[in-house]
Amino acid sequence: MTTFDERADARGDLRELSGTAGRVRSAVETVIEGKPDVVRLALTVLLAEGHLLIEDVPGVGKTMLARALGRSVDASVRRIQFTPDLLPSDITGVSIYDQVSGTFDFKPGAVFAQIVIGDEINRASPKTQSALLEAMEEGQVTLDGETFPLPRPFMVVATQNPVEMEGTYPLPEAQRDRFMARVSMGYPSAEAELKMLGSHGAASPLDALAPVAHVDEIAKLVEAVRGVHIAEDIERYAVALTQATRAHPELRLGASPRATLHLVRAARASAALAGRDFVLPDDVQALAVPVLAHRLLPTTQAQLGRRSAEAIVVELLQQVPIPDSGGRGGRPASGGR
Incomplete structure (x- = not known):
């Protein structure tokens, strides 16, 4: 049975979560104008230890949202530009033979980060897309019979263009199922687009975006969410x-x-x-x-x-x-x- 003190601690954790999430949301919204529901869903997926798929036509801010979320948290962030010639080893890493020691050294790929931005994920072949399957489900990469754990917390924020657009491949069912949620950015309102011209015209607001939460805070908040x-x-x-x-x-x-x-x-x-x-x-x-x-x-x-x-x-x-x-x-x- 849960004691009064334990319930009080839980409520304190939730107050801390609310404050930290509010700072992250405000930081992201300085970059993404007029999309509070989209930003809130991104935060929900982050705190639920999930992965987010952002789908829409080019130019509506998909990659900007992913980058803003990554920059607002003081965590390791890597970006992968998915192209038709991208190889699975570019994502997971590769073992290189060291002639001096006579052993294979593992060189981690771009997936070894706490927030991984997969830009235009459906422009790569299904074989390359599948390189993310183990990482997204189990938080690890297996190569040549050896397993390498990924840093925690771990989140993939991927963007994709509609499948009917030129040069895209449909995401395999197994890949789609590993994304906790999918969101469409949608076109901004006229007012938000006009405001964007002023804030994005001279310089990118991403340049002024500084981390407002540490990754250890996010890990603690993830634990608090599990207790809801x-x-x-x-x-x-x-x-x-x-x-x-x-x-x-x-x-x-x-x-x-x-x-x-x-x-x-x-x-x-x-x-x-x-x-x-x-x-x-x-x-x-x-x-x-x-x-x-x-x-x-x-x-x-x-x-x-x-x-x-x-x-x-x-x-x-x-x-x-x-x-x-x-x-x-x-x-x-x-x-x-």
């Missing part, structure tokens, strides 16, 4: 949503069990960012589209009818019953699970 309580009926609600995608007649591929896990972890982070130590059904609902939609494959008939995966998830949110208990205002009496 989620009631069993809300867990059942998350499972019911993903189960519904697997039975939907317009989907030939539904959400995986990993998607359910990602949805719950993201809901915990969202609750923590809101200053709560418990999850509401609203947290799950708000994250269902960005967490689930990119994993789903509509049938040919659905595509011909211009039915998107996002629209199907919204439809399921209206159909799956919302839990009555453990939700709105239902704070647990004895602490987190």
Whole structure:
């Protein structure tokens, strides 16, 4: 049973999380104008130990968001420009034979950083894209039978252009499923675009962006998010949503069990960012589209009818019953699970 002191410590951690997250959000928003929801989702994924896929047409600030997030945290950041001639070893590293010692020395690749920016990830071949699979799921790289752990926390922020654009490859299903959430930047409003002309015209605002949080703070906040309580009926609600995608007649591929896990972890982070130590059904609902939609494959008939995966998830949110208990205002009496 959770004691009063433990609950007080948890609330203190959440207050610290709120302050640190607020500093990071404000720093990123000095670069990304008029996109508070996108910035908040990026922070949610960071604190939930996930990976973020940013998809949209060129020129709307996808790479700028990834770079701003990396610069606002005092962590190791590496950028990988994905191109058709990029090799898997450029990402993971390579073993080089040392003639003097007679041994192989491992030269780490660009993935050995705490925040990895994958720019235009779908311009590389599927073989090169798959070099990230082990790193994103297990936080390690295996080469020549030897395993090398990646630094913690570890996050991949990847950008991609729409698959119908020239020179792109579709992301493999296994790759998409490892991204916790996908977000589209969208075009800025006229007011935000006008403001951007003033702030970006003379120099890039990234040049003036300094870290506002240390990576050790982020690691501590990740631990605090893990302690956020989620009631069993809300867990059942998350499972019911993903189960519904697997039975939907317009989907030939539904959400995986990993998607359910990602949805719950993201809901915990969202609750923590809101200053709560418990999850509401609203947290799950708000994250269902960005967490689930990119994993789903509509049938040919659905595509011909211009039915998107996002629209199907919204439809399921209206159909799956919302839990009555453990939700709105239902704070647990004895602490987190």
